[in-house]
Amino acid sequence: MVQAELQHLKIAEYLIDCISAGVYKEGDKIPSENELCRQFGTNRSVVRQAVARTASLGWLTSWQGKGSFVNQRPRLVPYNLSSSTCFSDNMNNQGIMHSCKLLKCVKRQPTEKEKYYLQLDRESSVYELEILRYVDRCPISVTTTILPAEKVPQLEKHLNNFQSLYQVMSGYYHLKPRRFKSVFQAMLPVTSDAELLHIPENVPIIKIESFVNHLDQPVEYSNSRIRGDMQKGLITF
Amino acid sequence: MVQAELQHLKIAEYLIDCISAGVYKEGDKIPSENELCRQFGTNRSVVRQAVARTASLGWLTSWQGKGSFVNQRPRLVPYNLSSSTCFSDNMNNQGIMHSCKLLKCVKRQPTEKEKYYLQLDRESSVYELEILRYVDRCPISVTTTILPAEKVPQLEKHLNNFQSLYQVMSGYYHLKPRRFKSVFQAMLPVTSDAELLHIPENVPIIKIESFVNHLDQPVEYSNSRIRGDMQKGLITF
């Protein structure tokens, strides 16, 4: 790697080189800011700028009171995007250990957008679920799912020991959900999603909106925010 | 927006509020760092931290010697991801003004990965193209395309006034390229791509790798890096 002239870039490159070369391994603590000041004979502002840059490039995370630690480099889990909608099946097919947690389940009036997407009239209400999914005990995505209440009456009664929304929909309501459209986009997470996913605000995510039908009737609209550093999407035509 | 206790967060929130409220509009220059120091009765480091945060959240871009300016918020151009591979057609179908520029065309030996993807034997060579695409004169994506040289002999002779790779492939070589697999992922751009796309390093991009066949024979492998703030992908099943 070419030597930079600027001090903070030089220190950042040094850190990245060390991590790349395995001098500091995943989970290791790098030297403290004051120690780096001594090593490079410079000021703490400069060192902080270097560490901040290295962190924003995804190599480190800093923790107040503890130090700065080399990020885990998780493997990229492929997600097969097709008309089949089941996350569990998708992971099981690849032999990937996974789980999920239901964060929220409320019944409420739909927004205008939801009315339009789900073709609802003015009287109807919807369920809003929030589901956090894990791969190898690591949070990978958070999904907000909107379901028309008339399609899944008393949904809250079937969500104990929640494992898979698809199982609930097919098991209790005899629905065969099929994804017919998805829209995906790269963005930075909002603060609340960053917290749920245990990532700093500068790690990009993929937002996938999916529109799901049962026999040409809309039964689900979902909005997933997925860690870009952990999952890639596969599409086959 | 709730008032933060910390000075740099307070100033960052103030700037974002002003931009949201239209006090500073797209392309406007915000007050200089020294001016903000005076307004908030604080130090330039604090103001710089605030401006850096606001910039990293995508609201501003700073230019040495000129000032900090409110980012344009470009509309999101939808890209229809299907087995049809043509960017031009995709944009034309939506009535979106577009163009492209050929940055590179070289004939070389394939890498191991390219040999595998394109099912090449050891003697064969490939063309590598780099194409920068624009929407409304704004760079939106950069694509590296690998083509087996035997499928497109003397390709360089057909690239004057380059408009569409699909046109060249079908017009001169009678190929009917069909995308059969794509893999997409959110990430941050490498420095060279950030420069080509005119974005700072903290704007996420979507990387889309596409595998393209002609009559079940691989004819193209492409790797696109697309500005996440300008394009969203559409998939229909």
Add this chain to the structure above:
DNA sequence: AAGTGGTCTAGACCACGGG
């Protein structure tokens, strides 16, 4: 020449975590 942001210095105090 004046104004802008970029880099850097040399300190200070605070909040948090672990021994």
Add this chain to the structure above:
DNA sequence: CCGTGGTCTAGACCACTTT
């Protein structure tokens, strides 16, 4: 308690743009 990173001060000089 001590070491850590987080915040903040009050300056300095430099590179670049505009006037």
